Amino acid sequence: MSLHRRDVVKTLLAERGELLVVAGLGSTAWDCTAAGDHDLTFPLWGAMGCAAVIGLGLALAQPKRRVLVITGDGEMLMGLGSLATIGVQKPANLSVVVIDNERYGETGMQTTHTASGVDLAGIARAAGFASAVLVRDTAGVAALRKVVHAAAGPNFAQVKVAAEKIPLVLPPREGVLLKNRFRAALLGAGAALE
Amino acid sequence: MDWPLAVHQVLSQHRIGVVGYVPDAGHKRLIELCQADARMRCVVLSTEEEGVGLAAGAWLGGERSVLLMQSSGVGNIVNALAMVRECRFPLTLIVTMRGENGEFNPWQVPMGQATGEVLRAMGTVVHQVHAAADVAAQVEASLRIAHGSYCAAAVLIGQRVIGIKSFQEQANQ
Numbered sequence: 001m002s003l004h005r006r007d008v009v010k011t012l013l014a015e016r017g018e019l020l021v022v023a024g025l026g027s028t029a030w031d032c033t034a035a036g037d038h039d040l041t042f043p044l045w046g047a048m049g050c051a052a053v054i055g056l057g058l059a060l061a062q063p064k065r066r067v068l069v070i071t072g073d074g075e076m077l078m079g080l081g082s083l084a085t086i087g088v089q090k091p092a093n094l095s096v097v098v099i100d101n102e103r104y105g106e107t108g109m110q111t112t113h114t115a116s117g118v119d120l121a122g123i124a125r126a127a128g129f130a131s132a133v134l135v136r137d138t139a140g141v142a143a144l145r146k147v148v149h150a151a152a153g154p155n156f157a158q159v160k161v162a163a164e165k166i167p168l169v170l171p172p173r174e175g176v177l178l179k180n181r182f183r184a185a186l187l188g189a190g191a192a193l194e
Numbered sequence: 195m196d197w198p199l200a201v202h203q204v205l206s207q208h209r210i211g212v213v214g215y216v217p218d219a220g221h222k223r224l225i226e227l228c229q230a231d232a233r234m235r236c237v238v239l240s241t242e243e244e245g246v247g248l249a250a251g252a253w254l255g256g257e258r259s260v261l262l263m264q265s266s267g268v269g270n271i272v273n274a275l276a277m278v279r280e281c282r283f284p285l286t287l288i289v290t291m292r293g294e295n296g297e298f299n300p301w302q303v304p305m306g307q308a309t310g311e312v313l314r315a316m317g318t319v320v321h322q323v324h325a326a327a328d329v330a331a332q333v334e335a336s337l338r339i340a341h342g343s344y345c346a347a348a349v350l351i352g353q354r355v356i357g358i359k360s361f362q363e364q365a366n367q
Contacts, residue, residue, distance in 0.1 A: 022251070042254060047277035050247035057251025057259070060212055060235055081240030082247070089237060175281030179254065187256045194256075194341075 002162040003141065005099050009070060010035045011141050012097065012148060019149065020058055020186065023171075024051035024071025027105040032070055034169040039185035042178055043171040049078030052096050056086050059094035062186070066093050068148050073100040073114045073158075080123065086154050087128030095148045095155040096124070101163045109163060124156035132156040197355065198224035200330035201288070202231070205260060208337045210234060212252045212259035214245035220290030220356035221262045242267035246274035250283045258341070260286045265293060265309040265350070266302060275316035275346060282344035286336045287318070288351070295353035310350060318346040326355050 009031035013021070021041040023032040029043035042058075044051055055069035076083075076098045086094065102115035114120060125132035130153050135144055144157050172178060183191040201224055205213070213228045214237045215221065228234045239245050245261035252259045263271075268289065278285050292299070293306015310320050319339050321332040329351055336347035 020255075044277070046280070047247065047250075047274050049243065050250070050274055050277065053244040053247035054251035054254070056237070057212065057248040057253075057257075058255045059251075060237070060248075061252045061255025061257035079244070079247075082244050084240050085237065085244055089235075175277065179281045179283065182254050183256070186254070191256065 003135075003137065003159065004164065005031050005101065005161040006034050006166065008099060008141050008159050008161060012068070012070065012145050014145075017149070018065055020062065020065050020067045022051050022055045022058065022067070022069045022071075024048075024069070024075035026072055026075065027101070028070050028072050028075070028099050029171060030169045031099065033171040037171055039181045041171070042182050045173055045175070048075055049082075051075055052079055052082040052086060055094055055096060056082070056089060056091060059091040060089065063091070063093055065186075066149060067091075067095070069094070069096045071096070071098055072105065073098055073102060073120065074104045074112045076120060077113055077118070083124050083127040083129070083156070087124075090128065090130070091154055092130075092152045094153050095157070097144065097148065097157045097159060099161055100158050101161050103163045105163075105165075109165070114158075119158075121156060121158040124158075129154045129156045133158070135159040195326035197326040197329040198227055201333050202227040204330050204334045204337070206231065206233070208334070209258055210260050211257040212237065212248065213262065214239050214248045214259060215262035216242050216245070216264065216267055218262070218264035218290045220264070220351065221288070224288075225262060242270045243274045246271050246278060246285065249285050250277060250281070253283050258284075260288055260337075262288050263290075265289055265291045266305045268309045268312055269305050272312060272316060275313075275318065278346045279317040283346075284340040284344055285346040286333070286340045287313075287346065287348040288333060288336075289348055290351045290356055291353045297353065313346075313348050316346070318348050319343075321347070321349045322352065323349055324352040324354055329355065
């Protein structure tokens with residue numbers, strides 16, 4: 001039985017503690033919001049292809065915090081080079097999870113490269129990630145949650161989910177608001193004065 | 195005039211912790227100075243666009259950064275600059291110019307000639323530098339305006355400063 005994206009993201013973000021989250025544009029941003037809008041989630045409304053490297057910058061700046069990038073297969077495909085860049089830097093506190101429905105979900109459900117077998121986990125492994133797994137079932141998702149919260153990274157997972165159209169659950173849109181609330185929650189109110 | 199040394203001092207004074215770069219011959223010495231500085235995390239990028247994301251993530255985490263690149267790379271960051279503008283991320287670009295002032299490679303000329311215009315179209319404050327003695331001061335000005343006004347600022351270091359005229363000279367550097 002296929003996994004459902006909202007269940008996967010809800011499981012990964014349950015009792016998230018001090019986890020810092022970057023959500024790729026489109027469906028994964030809606031998934032993260034459906035799991036609970038949070039000051040320490042930075043949802044993207046653009047910059048397609050940049051989610052993983054935003055996570056890298058955050059992980060380097062905050063080496064004592066766990067950082068999770070949750071993005072889609074289309075978004076990850078646009079920034080494949082960033083897997084190589086992360087593989088060089090090897091941040092132990094970073095995980096990149098691709099919610100892979102093999103579709104461009106916001107533009108009419110056209111198939112992406114992963115529908116034709118492009119192996120994102122294999123690419124991440126070859127780029128030097130400490131772990132890179134393909135997840136297809138709930139046991140795999142539970143194991144992935146532990147990796148995201150505790151295992152030395154960089155970790156990568158490609159989670160195959162059903163291609164389904166589900167209701168939009170939108171986070172705030174304004175970039176300055178999203179940036180400032182994240183920095184205030186992480187760095188304190190004084191961050192706005194820097 | 196050892197402008198890379200002066201620029202490195204400015205970066206250090208401004209507590210730059212992350213240096214993203216796509217190598218360019220003109221940036222060779224500055225990259226080496228940053229790599230030798232234990233307080234700077236140098237991140238080699240596969241494309242300049244990654245550097246914009248890197249800088250945004252670093253700033254979310256409270257760290258200042260700069261991005262070193264060649265003018266051709268400006269063409270690779272245009273859409274990512276939309277995020278910088280919408281979120282008002284501070285971003286400092288140190289760009290070595292190609293495609294101007296005696297360029298030998300015609301494929302460099304279109305992007306080199308459009309670099310300033312493309313950056314300005316996306317809301318970036320642009321500082322042009324044509325003399326080695328001015329580079330560090332303009333980098334400092336860019337850092338100040340980027341962090342003071344929460345915007346993207348670029349220093350375009352002219353080809354007269356870099357002084358490379360042929361592939362052979364580049365290979366010998």
